[in-house]
Amino acid sequence: MGNPKAFIEVARQEAGYRPIHDRIHDFGEVEQTLNSKDRRTQASRCMDCGVPFCHWACPLGNKAPEWNDALYKGDWELAYKLLSSTNPFPEFTGRICPALCEKACVLNLFSHEPTTNRENEAAITEVAFREGFVTVRNPVRNGKRVAVIGAGPAGLAAADALNIKGYNVTVFDKNEAPGGLLRYGIPNFKLNKELINRRVGFMKQEGIMFELGQAINDVSPLASEYDAVVIATGTPVPRDLKVPGRELKGVHFALEILSQQNRVLAGAEFNKEERITAKGKDVLVIGGGDTGSDCIGTAHRQGATSVTQIEIMPRPIDGPEDPNNPWPNYPRTFKTTSSHEEGCTRRWNINTLEFLGEDGALTGVKVQEIDWKPNPDGGRPIMVEKGKPEIIKSELVLLAMGFFKPEHPEYPANVFICGDAVNGPSLVVRALASGRDAAEKVDKYLNK
Ligand SMILES: Cc1cc2nc3c(=O)[nH]c(=O)nc-3n(C[C@H](O)[C@H](O)[C@H](O)COP(=O)(O)OP(=O)(O)OC[C@H]3O[C@@H](n4cnc5c(N)ncnc54)[C@H](O)[C@@H]3O)c2cc1C
Ligand code: SF4
CATH class of the missing domain: 1.10.1060.10 (Alpha-helical ferredoxin)
Structure with missing residues (x-):
């Protein structure tokens, strides 16, 4: 000090953000x-x-x-x-x-x-x-082999820690490039993908092998072939909104547009039918969290006419203090991201009733303002309707309502799980910690 x-x-x-117009x-x-x-x-x-x-x-x-x-x-x-x-x-x-x-x-x-x-x-x-302070390390090999399934932050952290301990590590991923949600979820305007390439370049030089474009649907063969297996497959299943009209063209999960946009920026091409774009559309983002915010920033950059974000829960309280979750805990207060700053109508206590369309294509969304009343039995608050339903004009809806925590069968003793795959949807920093901890467990197991 x-x-x-x-x-x-x-x-x-x-340091702040670049000016919005730029x-x-x-x-x-x-x-x-x-x-x-x-x-x-x-x-x-x-x-x-x-x-x-x-x-x-x-x-x-x-x-x-x-x-x-x-x-x-x-x-x-x-x-x-x-x-x-x-x-x-x-x-x-x-x-x-x-x-x-x-x-x-x-x-x-x-x-x-x-x-x-x-x-x-x-x-x-x-x-x-x-x-040049980041250098290629040359670990002394111990002759044991570990397979890591999933090249997101958890899998990469586990692979890195195991490699440095001397294990021969192979990382498998169903995607064509490593990074998980770092590469195919988080938009480039928050994280430049060259940073992933740079880091993975070092990991490869240090001896980690990557088998990409390979979905591993059965862990057993790897568990027999390798001394240990680390599962770091994240939370692949998003929450859906099964209201009438869900099948209309123009209703998509957030990750469909986010991952496609990141792939386009990496040089991938999609035909007109496959391409999801907000250009010239009124966009409705359903879900008030960070994934929704990433959809807003992406929609702006694609040339949306307007962007609205709705959330079924009430507006969080203004910060910085959070009496319900005081310091040193993370405050659950109202947040404005760089994407919100770029322009967006934000509404809370809004329930979605129906997707409306013409000739199979989305034209609007019927929504209902609601309130939450305390449950006399002490359970989940009760939703009550307020006023009449209304229609929000929209040609593109992005569903950003979170992901399901996966369930896992019982695996052989040499299989370990880490990251969102075991914790449910969380944060990159938690995925890194979890991957590092899984590597420790593998090391202990293989040296007991
Ligand atoms: C849009 C979005 C934005 C986010 N923004 C932030 C943020 O700003 N800050 C933050 O801290 N967190 C953010 N998060 C959360 C964060 O990205 C995750 O918590 C983190 O990536 C989880 O890491 P993971 O390695 O466990 O899983 P993932 O990153 O999901 O990686 C899992 C990997 O496993 C692979 N895989 C899955 N199944 C198989 C299979 N059967 N065979 C082979 N490979 C498989 C996948 O292809 C993927 O590469 C965001 C999440 C989303 C969706
Ligand atoms: S709590 Fe803040 S001021 Fe104290 S050591 Fe940590 S970073 Fe520094």
Whole structure:
């Protein structure tokens, strides 16, 4: 902690987003970066707390006080060494993590101006790649083989940790390229896919093998062939909205448009029939969460005429305090993302009754305003209708209502599960932690 007064003298400074008129026309990352002097000044704000709640909140157990101090002192190499000692891929979390550590930061408690850990993390990692601090490691092989099914963040983290321990690791994925939702869910304007290519390039040089375009539907052959298997297959089944008209052309799951758009940006071609586009359409996003927000940003960039987002639950309370979930927990308060800033009508307490269409194509959605009343039996609140149904004009509906937590059969003892596949839909940082933990379990199992 180089400057003990910095947290008093220096205000939190975020790099902010590119201007809307500039970013709305491309899929480049929206977030900007600070110059290295300002970045180091931001790192100086960390107080090196006796009880670092940032560390407590981070599923990876980040060492924010240590790497913030190294960053403040200009020792970027040490900062990366400390950062990567707990986080295998800080270039991803540095961009798309909701930063549980910042919400738990002690500075958030008393001034609502926590340290800029997430941005600091991204900056440290970019310098590390640029300056050659990220090097190819050559682990000593132990002769044992592990198969990882799923090349999302959980599978990649497990593969990385096992490889470094000396296992021969092969990662299988049904997609044509690795990354899972990092590549085929999260839009490029939040995460540039070259970052995945760069990291996977290092992993390949370090000996990890990738078998892509291979869906593994039966784990048993791999469990016999390999010493251990790690399942990291995520949550492939989205929640549907089975109301009349669901079959109409123009009603899609969020991931259909998000993954297709990311593939198009990677050079894939789709014919007119397959292509899902918001161009010239009134778009309705159903679901008020982050996936819905990603649909909004994508619809804007594709040239939507208008974008509306509806949510069946009530509007969250305004922050930053959340009396129902106080510091150091993550506040469940009203959020405005970069995509919302770009323009969107947002409504809450709206139930969807029916998709309406003409000649098989969507023209609108019948919705109903509702209220939630407490349940006298103490169970789930009761939905009551308010006023009359209304029709929202729309030619494209995107269903962003979450994913089901998968169920798994009983597997042989040498099979381990991690990431969203075991936790249900969650966060990249939790997937990384879970993948790392699965690697530990495999190692213990194979050395018992
Ligand atoms: C649109 C969207 C945006 C998100 N944005 C954020 C964000 O900003 N920040 C954040 O922290 N989290 C975000 N998340 C959540 C985050 O992406 C996930 O929690 C995380 O990717 C889970 O990692 P995973 O490795 O467990 O699964 P996944 O990323 O889903 O990866 C699973 C992999 O398994 C493969 N697979 C599945 N079945 C098989 C099979 N049978 N055989 C072979 N391969 C298979 C899939 O092809 C995939 O590559 C977002 C999620 C979505 C949907
Ligand atoms: S809680 Fe905040 S100020 Fe304290 S050590 Fe962590 S990042 Fe630094």
